[in-house]
Amino acid sequence: MTDMPAPRLAAEVFQQRLLDWFDRYGRHDLPWQSPRSAYRVWVSEIMLQQTQVATVIAYFERFMARFPTLEALAEAPQDEVLHLWTGLGYYARARNLHKAAQVALEAHNGELPTDSVEGLMALPGIGRSTAGAIIAQSTGRRAAILDGNVKRSLTRLHAVAGWPGKPAVERKLWALADYYTPDSRVADYTQAMMDFGATLCKRSTPLCGHCPFNDVCLAYAQGETKRYPESKPKKPLPTRETIMLMLYDPDGRVWLEQRPASGLWGGLWSLPQFDSQSQLASWLDDHVLGPERLPPLACFQHTFSHFRLAITPQPVSCDRLKGVREGGVWYDPSQPAELGLAAPVKSLINQLTPFTLTSTPGHA
DNA sequence: AAGCCGGGGAA
DNA sequence: TTCCCAGGCTT
Incomplete structure (x- = not known):
């Protein structure tokens, strides 16, 4: 059977x-x-x-x-x-x-x-x-x-129709x-x-002329290697927007908070995120002493497999936090602790160098 | 069965 | 730009 x-x-x-x-x-x-x-x-x-x-x-x-x-x-x-x-x-x-x-x-x-x-x-x-x-x-x-390479090779050799992600095809x-x-x-x-x-049996432009199976490959015989494997049915990526707070203390350290243990960027350390400027303002009001907005950085997009994130970075300097906050650290870019950082967060922090910060008014 | 989960290489 | 890569887990 x-x-x-x-x-x-x-x-x-x-x-x-x-x-x-x-x-x-x-x-x-x-x-x-x-x-x-x-x-x-x-x-x-x-x-x-x-x-x-x-x-x-x-x-x-x-x-x-x-x-x-x-x-x-x-x-x-x-x-x-x-x-x-x-x-x-x-x-x-x-x-x-x-x-x-x-x-x-x-x-x-x-x-x-x-x-x-x-x-x-x-x-x-x-x-x-x-x-x-x-x-x-x-x-x-x-x-x-049965990894992606094997799936691609076998679908071509046997002209197996259907997206390999479908359970029936995968079987x-x-x-x-x-x-x-x-x-x-x-x-x-x-x-x-x-x-x-x-x-050899690459996704695009497979080297069929040098393939040891080109005499028995059904996709090659049909001149349709391009058709296999069938691609995943695609859907448009939704876009979400977020504001990332880059909060710096007088020592040039930036405030990071740890993400929940599972889910997107699970367990990584990231910048505080907000859905709106008013929520950001409210957070600053509640938790920060002496906040001053610094010149903004350019907005950019980070693409995930299932959605696109439009990121608005907002640098802010401050004197200190009000009280202690759990699950957060002051991260010193010049002496970085060994933590996991989301790629765009790492990029942002490296982009805003200590020199950039110390040359702005409001410090020293 | 479909959605969730990153980032980058390659065309 | 678009695709998808030595997939697995959750719902």
Whole structure:
């Protein structure tokens, strides 16, 4: 009772052709490939979710320098983990990674439970494909993956219609992915599938002339590689507006508040946000002594996957806060604490340098 | 099944 | 500009 489309090649033939291609043209020098450990493979797989290899490499190196072992990660404060994730996006990945390290330390003797896909999937942030990748790459046992590269390659090879995000399409692709997965050289095979999708069966302008499967690829035979995979049905992005308060004290420190633990920018430190100038004025009135508005910065837009945020930065200088506020810190840009910052917040703070501030009236 | 969750590379 | 990337979680 399988949902699987007819394979284009016997599994053994597919594997042989792919591994021959990989031995010549695959990537064999990625930082998480040597030294290879379950921990390093795991961290790389999480960072690589929805993120390109070229972007990840520098983050991975910094992360490994600071957290060389699972135990080091588990015992670190979350702020430090988010700090090293700043700019990478999808911050739930970092929170889940941190939490999973703590679970592994307490419940699995500090090791990842790589015995089974189900065991790994029980950890936060690890789904079926990531679990398969970790097992294949770190243990060499048979496990299938289905990432964006594999989805793209398989939809073309088999001319699978429909957006791969649809569960019915995804089921077919999982069946194919599992069918082609070999019993031996699984780590190489998994890496080969990802390399093949990333460097040959690319999203645009795939290199079909050099493809080891161009004699059996249905999309190529139809001259319709462009049509696969079908794209996600698109909807217009809604726009939200916000005012970001850049409140500076006489020492040039800026006031940051921590976001709620989950949701957008969860756990990151950000500038206070307001829906209107009157709300901003009211907040200043309630909490700030001696506020003076500074020359405004240019408005700009920050685009998320599901909406667009129109940001109006409002610099304000002050003497101090009235009383103490929980969940906030005075952040010194010249001696930055190791906190996670949302990308546009980091950009704004770096943009408004200490020199800019001290050259404005109202201080010193 | 659909929405939520970032940021950047590439065309 | 537009698309989407080594996806997973929540509702």
